[in-house]
Amino acid sequence: MLKIENLEVTYGNIKAIKGISLEVNQGEIVTLIGSNGAGKSTTLRTISGILKPKSGSITFNGERIEGVEGHEIVAKGICQSPEGRRIFPKMTVDENLDLGAFLRNDKAEIKRDRQRVLELFPKLQERIDQKAGTMSGGEQQMLAVGRALMGSPKLLLLDEPSMGLAPVLVEMIFETIKKINDQGTTILLVEQNALAALNVADRAYVLESGSIKMSGKARDLISNDEVTKAYLGG
Amino acid sequence: MANSSTRFSARLLIERSVATLIIGLVFFWLAINLVKSPSQFFQSSIIGISNGVLYALIALGYTLVYGIIELINFAHGDLFMLGGLFAATFITVWFKQETPSNTGYAVFFLCLIAAMGFCATINVGIERFAYRRLRKAPKLAPLITAVGVSFIIQFIGIRWNGSGPKTWNSVLPSGEFTISSVHIPYTTVISFLVTIPLLIFMTFIVAKTRRGKAMRATAQDADAARLMGINVNKTISFTFALGGALAGAAGLLFQQTRGLTNYNLGYQLGLIAFTSAVLGGIGNLSGAVLGAILIGLIQGLNDGLPIGLGQQWSQTVVFTILILLMVFKPTGLLGKPMVEKV
Ligand SMILES: Nc1ncnc2c1ncn2[C@@H]1O[C@H](COP(=O)(O)OP(=O)(O)OP(=O)(O)O)[C@@H](O)[C@H]1O
Numbered sequence: 001m002l003k004i005e006n007l008e009v010t011y012g013n014i015k016a017i018k019g020i021s022l023e024v025n026q027g028e029i030v031t032l033i034g035s036n037g038a039g040k041s042t043t044l045r046t047i048s049g050i051l052k053p054k055s056g057s058i059t060f061n062g063e064r065i066e067g068v069e070g071h072e073i074v075a076k077g078i079c080q081s082p083e084g085r086r087i088f089p090k091m092t093v094d095e096n097l098d099l100g101a102f103l104r105n106d107k108a109e110i111k112r113d114r115q116r117v118l119e120l121f122p123k124l125q126e127r128i129d130q131k132a133g134t135m136s137g138g139e140q141q142m143l144a145v146g147r148a149l150m151g152s153p154k155l156l157l158l159d160e161p162s163m164g165l166a167p168v169l170v171e172m173i174f175e176t177i178k179k180i181n182d183q184g185t186t187i188l189l190v191e192q193n194a195l196a197a198l199n200v201a202d203r204a205y206v207l208e209s210g211s212i213k214m215s216g217k218a219r220d221l222i223s224n225d226e227v228t229k230a231y232l233g234g
Numbered sequence: 235m236a237n238s239s240t241r242f243s244a245r246l247l248i249e250r251s252v253a254t255l256i257i258g259l260v261f262f263w264l265a266i267n268l269v270k271s272p273s274q275f276f277q278s279s280i281i282g283i284s285n286g287v288l289y290a291l292i293a294l295g296y297t298l299v300y301g302i303i304e305l306i307n308f309a310h311g312d313l314f315m316l317g318g319l320f321a322a323t324f325i326t327v328w329f330k331q332e333t334p335s336n337t338g339y340a341v342f343f344l345c346l347i348a349a350m351g352f353c354a355t356i357n358v359g360i361e362r363f364a365y366r367r368l369r370k371a372p373k374l375a376p377l378i379t380a381v382g383v384s385f386i387i388q389f390i391g392i393r394w395n396g397s398g399p400k401t402w403n404s405v406l407p408s409g410e411f412t413i414s415s416v417h418i419p420y421t422t423v424i425s426f427l428v429t430i431p432l433l434i435f436m437t438f439i440v441a442k443t444r445r446g447k448a449m450r451a452t453a454q455d456a457d458a459a460r461l462m463g464i465n466v467n468k469t470i471s472f473t474f475a476l477g478g479a480l481a482g483a484a485g486l487l488f489q490q491t492r493g494l495t496n497y498n499l500g501y502q503l504g505l506i507a508f509t510s511a512v513l514g515g516i517g518n519l520s521g522a523v524l525g526a527i528l529i530g531l532i533q534g535l536n537d538g539l540p541i542g543l544g545q546q547w548s549q550t551v552v553f554t555i556l557i558l559l560m561v562f563k564p565t566g567l568l569g570k571p572m573v574e575k576v
Pocket residue numbers: 011014016034035036037038039040041042043083192
């Protein structure tokens with residue numbers, strides 16, 4: 001579904017991504033783990049068209065999409081819940097969800113997706129008319145994921161959805177990710193919480209200072225000594 | 235801890251009482267004048283408010299652009315001036331209309347649409363060629379560019395209009411009608427008839443339409459807006475078009491109600507309109523309208539009331555109020571400080 005080959009991304013003179021290749025297949029949850037500054041968010045932002053790559057290619061369903069404008073990427077079916085949530089603080093929860101479906105005009109379908117999001121995150125239903133900026137961090141995170149789902153994506157990019165959440169909520173968000181995937185959405189998940197991510201994912205890539213250091217089945221990586229030492233605190 | 239909080243509340247107390255005192259004095263001054271000469275009071279208010287709605291049209295252009303790309307578009311006042319020149323050329327030179335008549339009114343209406351389109355196009359062009367490539371540059375770069383664009387437009391103004399003021403005959407009726415000794419010029423009525431629907435239409439676009447939604451989202455977080463599928467460049471262009479159109483309408487109204495054009499009018503009115511936008515809370519649309527009407531009203535009352543400082547102090551009064559407001563409420567009348575969660 002998504003195929004990245006020899007991707008290079010720079011910020012001015014700083015090389016953030018140094019020629020990575022990765023692949024996400026239809027129906028999978030793939031996780032991209034790595035320590036701070038490894039380049040995970042940079043990769044997602046490049047897929048979403050917020051950043052332009054220096055070289056390399058990104059192919060989505062057989063179509064080259066590197067360097068395509070951000071809004072066109074959404075139209076192709078890739079939605080992202082970005083790092084730091086980035087909800088629209090002065091708008092209500094309702095309006096935020098509405099904006100998630102900005103490019104769609106299939107009213108009935110949108111209504112169904114809204115129902116589904118509110119079922120996944122009942123908290124949002126309670127807060128539906130509250131200004132998003134006044135919600136707690138965890139609630140904002142749910143909104144960010146819900147908003148991305150409102151785009152009815154073929155591929156959902158999640159950038160640290162568990163960041164700053166209480167342990168109970170972390171568990172809940174990973175269960176939700178699994179549920180979203182079971183309902184048919186392919187997911188590329190970026191996480192600091194490597195253990196939880198590996199538990200929910202089918203396959204994983206380990207990113208270190210802009211290069212892929214390891215990749216394989218999530219199950220295998222959990223039991224890999226090197227991974228355990230570096231990312232699972234063992 | 236306790237110490238700092240008491241000091242804080244003491245400061246708040248002083249601020250509150252000074253603000254109350256000033257407001258009290260203003261009301262006292264208004265009350266005296268109202269009692270002394272009610273008809274003059276209402277007369278001045280009407281003149282003031284009708285100037286205010288004109289300022290509002292221009293102020294909205296500043297606040298719209300600031301809201302979406304955080305740029306103080308110094309060239310905006312000059313765009314208004316250009317709108318006036320366009321109106322004069324359109325009505326008097328091209329259509330040769332110099333007196334009130336049905337043809338004159340029709341041309342006026344046509345010119346409203348044409349001037350709005352003209353200024354919208356120019357504003358979009360300015361953004362496209364001067365500001366867009368500087369969007370990621372440090373804030374000072376587009377700001378200086380805006381000053382440069384302002385000079386360019388003024389130069390065009392000199393070429394088009396000459397280096398001094400020009401007077402024009404208006405197609406609008408020059409009479410007035412009287413309600414219990416308050417004289418209301420027809421041009422004032424026409425100003426309201428043009429401005430108020432425009433303001434309502436504008437509010438509708440921003441609050442209710444898809445484009446408006448995209449504008450508000452882009453204003454809050456452009457990258458997040460991109461992730462929703464919003465075409466940010468197009469949205470910014472649209473914002474400049476809206477602001478430009480309003481400046482065009484203001485240019486026509488000014489030229490036809492005052493019968494005057496001059497290359498430096500944009501500087502004078504632009505400054506007042508910008509002040510209105512800041513007074514109301516820059517980036518806030520209702521704030522800009524409120525600020526503009528207040529400034530118009532204050533000017534009108536100060537100029538027209540029997541006990542007042544008179545016209546030569548008008549600007550001083552306006553800017554004193556602005557400075558006081560900025561000291562006590564830096565976000566402007568309707569601007570809210572936004573606490574962002576990290
Ligand atoms: N706007 C920017 N300008 C310059 N350098 C940047 C910018 N954004 C990121 N970088 C650099 O690029 C590298 C990768 O950053 P990125 O945000 O992709 O890391 P990450 O893996 O998402 O880290 P984290 O887990 O902390 O979110 C870092 O070294 C970072 O300092």
